[in-house]
Amino acid sequence: MKLFIFLLVLLSVSCAPDKPKTTEEYPDLTKSAPEAVITDPTKGIGAVKNVTLKTPIEQERVSRGLAIYEMKCSACHKLDETRIVGPGWKGVTKSRKPEWIMNMITNVEVMLDNDAEAQKLLELCLTRMPNQNVSIGDARDILEFMRKNDGEK
Amino acid sequence: MKILTRHALTLAIIGLGTAMFSCAPKGPKEAVTGGAASKVYVAPGQYDEFYNIVSGGFNGQIGIYGLPSGRLFRIIPVFSQFPENGYGYSEESKPMLNTSHGYVPWDDLHHIALSVTNGTHDGRWAFANANNTPRVARVDLKTFHTTEIIELPNSGGNHSSPFITENSEYVVAGTRFSIPIGDKTDVPISSYKQNFKGTISFISVDKTSGNMNIAFQLLTPGVNFDLARAGKGPSGGWFFFSCYNTEQAYTLLEVNASQKDKDFIMAVNWKKAEEYIKAGKGKKVKAKYAHNVLDEKTSMTTSTMMEEVLQLDPTELKDVVYFIPCPKSPHGCDTDPTGEFIVGSGKLAALIPVFSFTKIQQAIANNDFEGEFGGIPVIKYESALQGEVKKPGLGPLHTEFDDAGNAYTSFFVSSEIVKWNVKTLEVIDRIPTYYSIGHLCVPGGPTAKPWGKYVIAYNKITKDRYLPTGPELTQSAQLYDISGEKMQLLLDFPTVGEPHYAEAIPASLIQPNSVKFYKIEENAHPYAAKGEKEARVERKGNQVHVYMTAIRSHLTPDNIEGVKVGDDVYFHVTNLEQDWDVPHGFAIKGASNAEILVMPGETQTLKWKPLSTGVFPFYCTDFCSALHQEMQGYIRVSPAGSGVPLKFSTGKVETEATGGN
Numbered sequence: 153m154k155l156f157i158f159l160l161v162l163l164s165v166s167c168a169p170d171k172p173k174t175t176e177e178y179p180d181l182t183k184s185a186p187e188a189v190i191t192d193p194t195k196g197i198g199a200v201k202n203v204t205l206k207t208p209i210e211q212e213r214v215s216r217g218l219a220i221y222e223m224k225c226s227a228c229h230k231l232d233e234t235r236i237v238g239p240g241w242k243g244v245t246k247s248r249k250p251e252w253i254m255n256m257i258t259n260v261e262v263m264l265d266n267d268a269e270a271q272k273l274l275e276l277c278l279t280r281m282p283n284q285n286v287s288i289g290d291a292r293d294i295l296e297f298m299r300k301n302d303g304e305k
Numbered sequence: 306m307k308i309l310t311r312h313a314l315t316l317a318i319i320g321l322g323t324a325m326f327s328c329a330p331k332g333p334k335e336a337v338t339g340g341a342a343s344k345v346y347v348a349p350g351q352y353d354e355f356y357n358i359v360s361g362g363f364n365g366q367i368g369i370y371g372l373p374s375g376r377l378f379r380i381i382p383v384f385s386q387f388p389e390n391g392y393g394y395s396e397e398s399k400p401m402l403n404t405s406h407g408y409v410p411w412d413d414l415h416h417i418a419l420s421v422t423n424g425t426h427d428g429r430w431a432f433a434n435a436n437n438t439p440r441v442a443r444v445d446l447k448t449f450h451t452t453e454i455i456e457l458p459n460s461g462g463n464h465s466s467p468f469i470t471e472n473s474e475y476v477v478a479g480t481r482f483s484i485p486i487g488d489k490t491d492v493p494i495s496s497y498k499q500n501f502k503g504t505i506s507f508i509s510v511d512k513t514s515g516n517m518n519i520a521f522q523l524l525t526p527g528v529n530f531d532l533a534r535a536g537k538g539p540s541g542g543w544f545f546f547s548c549y550n551t552e553q554a555y556t557l558l559e560v561n562a563s564q565k566d567k568d569f570i571m572a573v574n575w576k577k578a579e580e581y582i583k584a585g586k587g588k589k590v591k592a593k594y595a596h597n598v599l600d601e602k603t604s605m606t607t608s609t610m611m612e613e614v615l616q617l618d619p620t621e622l623k624d625v626v627y628f629i630p631c632p633k634s635p636h637g638c639d640t641d642p643t644g645e646f647i648v649g650s651g652k653l654a655a656l657i658p659v660f661s662f663t664k665i666q667q668a669i670a671n672n673d674f675e676g677e678f679g680g681i682p683v684i685k686y687e688s689a690l691q692g693e694v695k696k697p698g699l700g701p702l703h704t705e706f707d708d709a710g711n712a713y714t715s716f717f718v719s720s721e722i723v724k725w726n727v728k729t730l731e732v733i734d735r736i737p738t739y740y741s742i743g744h745l746c747v748p749g750g751p752t753a754k755p756w757g758k759y760v761i762a763y764n765k766i767t768k769d770r771y772l773p774t775g776p777e778l779t780q781s782a783q784l785y786d787i788s789g790e791k792m793q794l795l796l797d798f799p800t801v802g803e804p805h806y807a808e809a810i811p812a813s814l815i816q817p818n819s820v821k822f823y824k825i826e827e828n829a830h831p832y833a834a835k836g837e838k839e840a841r842v843e844r845k846g847n848q849v850h851v852y853m854t855a856i857r858s859h860l861t862p863d864n865i866e867g868v869k870v871g872d873d874v875y876f877h878v879t880n881l882e883q884d885w886d887v888p889h890g891f892a893i894k895g896a897s898n899a900e901i902l903v904m905p906g907e908t909q910t911l912k913w914k915p916l917s918t919g920v921f922p923f924y925c926t927d928f929c930s931a932l933h934q935e936m937q938g939y940i941r942v943s944p945a946g947s948g949v950p951l952k953f954s955t956g957k958v959e960t961e962a963t964g965g966n
Contacts, residue, residue: 222836223825223826224825224881226837227837227859227861227881228856237856237857278931278932279858279932280930282856282883282884283883283884284883285822285883285884286883
């Protein structure tokens with residue numbers, strides 16, 4: 153099975169047109185290539201492999217996460233269940249793994265092209281989530297704010 | 306007999322026709338030889354090798370093209386308003402076009418000077434001149450935005466500009482028209498010789514910020530300054546200016562400024578001038594001129610009216626300025642990559658004089674002067690001359706250089722480019738242009754390190770080269786391969802405006818530094834809404850400030866009420882996107898100015914004055930997503946003095962209102 157997925161990925165990669173090297177405009181982690189082997193699809197695709205959550209939640213991260221949310225996310229995501237442009241955030245930490253959430257934030261182009269769950273959301277919302285150039289550290293803060301929004305203490 | 310005569314006549318006509326054709330530039334089929342198409346083909350998705358930064362002449366803009374494809378990428382508005390993106394219309398950019406004459410939303414942009422370090426392109430800034438209302442602009446090559454404009458006082462029209470010294474210490478600005486300056490300016494035109502003066506401004510360029518400042522002005526006798534080049538290497542401390550109308554004519558210059566056999570190249574020892582300035586020899590004089598600077602952090606342009614300028618009078622100092630006779634109204638004045646040779650191009654001459662910097666220095670040391678003009682020593686022609694290129698063509702204008710010791714001179718009257726060797730002064734090759742070439746450009750051609758490979762002709766006439774579009778035809782450029790001994794025509798490409806001078810620079814010096822978006826965290830615009838939470842509407846007297854956000858695909862707020870006829874409404878639109886190539890636009894019905902385009906992370910302001918009551922739609926003009934057509938809103942305008950309260954919202958559905966009043 154693993155081999156099969158590997159071949160499938162290889163095939164899709166080799167079908168895609170070769171982009172000129174100079175278009176690699178973001179040499180940082182926000183645009184990592186699809187991995188050859190997706191070990192755990194529920195974690196999404198991207199640089200974030202393993203997130204350790206602490207209890208109680210980290211308040212410093214929560215306040216930083218809130219500030220980033222208000223600047224870069226709130227135009228499309230409400231904090232309750234309402235979907236406006238994108239889905240509301242209520243309950244997102246219960247239904248998605250932390251790694252999946254952070255990969256969706258930091259590696260959105262690849263996720264929308266290759267991750268089955270992300271593609272389902274695109275079919276629902278019909279607007280591609282924009283790359284808001286959020287760093288991995290900032291995405292971690294947003295995740296903590298989401299945990300707080302979901303009632304974690 | 307009659308038949309014979311007719312035959313003879315026919316033959317004569319054919320003969321004449323053939324002779325005429327062989328004189329005229331050959332048709333395109335003959336001119337373009339095999340392999341031309343493959344040399345200019347840049348496959349879809351591939352990049353060009355060079356940026357070509359091309360002046361737009363009377364459109365006041367700069368065109369950015371790729372070479373060798375000739376594809377147009379961008380038009381950068383510099384001295385002209387640009388309703389396409391709001392430049393010169395938005396509240397932020399309006400001060401950029403402020404001058405001592407008030408708001409001047411247009412100019413005639415002739416020449417480009419790219420910044421250099423050690424005489425070599427560094428890819429930081431492009432400078433451009435305004436020929437009409439004298440100004441110099443600086444374009445930042447990271448953003449391709451006009452970031453600074455400085456006006457030139459005591460100038461009648463800034464043509465001899467913005468040529469640059471080898472470490473970008475100064476860009477220069479020489480007046481085309483001498484005029485009366487100082488306290489006494491209301492004088493008879495016929496008092497030219499007595500009252501009219503020329504000025505050359507040396508504008509310093511800050512090494513880090515690029516900010517410009519008029520370091521000093523040289524006062525000169527009343528003549529017309531045309532073009533210029535800085536020295537380099539051994540001549541690095543000098544600058545050379547072509548000047549004509551040494552007859553000091555003030556009417557029918559076509560005839561009266563073409564009387565003398567020789568005009569001048571003016572050689573300026575700017576290092577010496579700097580010393581005199583440091584020694585306090587400059588004289589501060591009152592002068593009013595605008596200095597406009599864009600702050601990229603706030604997106605705001607500030608216009609400051611300057612009060613004085615420092616002047617140096619070379620007739621008092623003696624060893625700063627020298628004239629060198631140059632035949633027949635010199636136009637181009639170009640220094641070769643070594644800095645040893647200065648090529649003057651008399652536009653009415655049938656030869657090209659090449660002057661030697663070493664000989665000029667010797668002549669000065671030996672007092673080898675033939676006299677004075679306006680109190681400035683005139684070096685003997687023969688003493689400064691290295692040699693002449695004999696019978697090169699008719700009407701030489703400009704010269705650029707390659708990396709192999711060759712020069713390329715454009716000939717307006719004979720419509721051709723002539724390649725000649727700088728050392729031997731012998732003509733190597735000539736090739737027709739279609740038609741009437743003005744400036745020409747070799748990538749790196751004016752620098753100490755030409756990149757070579759191509760020469761581009763900027764033509765004044767296109768006539769039959771393109772599909773006609775009525776009486777006004779496209780302007781055009783032509784690309785020639787110069788990698789071999791013989792030049793080869795590869796491509797015609799149309800240009801916007803009227804191209805004068807242009808420079809070409811390897812893409813690798815600019816492409817990696819290109820800004821992709823502005824970080825929203827760093828947006829310091831006083832009316833920014835950094836997130837929808839900050840979106841709001843505030844009234845201050847009759848001013849209504851709308852702090853609006855834009856993101857795919859809605860504007861916040863999108864319902865606004867409580868605006869009244871007589872209000873000034875300011876839409877401060879912040880684009881919340883943080884990705885490349887996602888601008889949003891903003892337009893509102895009845896706007897008498899323009900739309901605005903807002904780059905990701907940036908804030909731009911459109912002022913709108915409603916003249917009647919009603920509900921006015923506004924929307925995004927830059928197609929941004931599948932739901933772009935949904936990116937819209939309404940603003941309600943009530944009569945002056947109405948009691949409709951100010952309110953605003955997005956996504957709020959109210960119970961059906963019963964009516965405004």
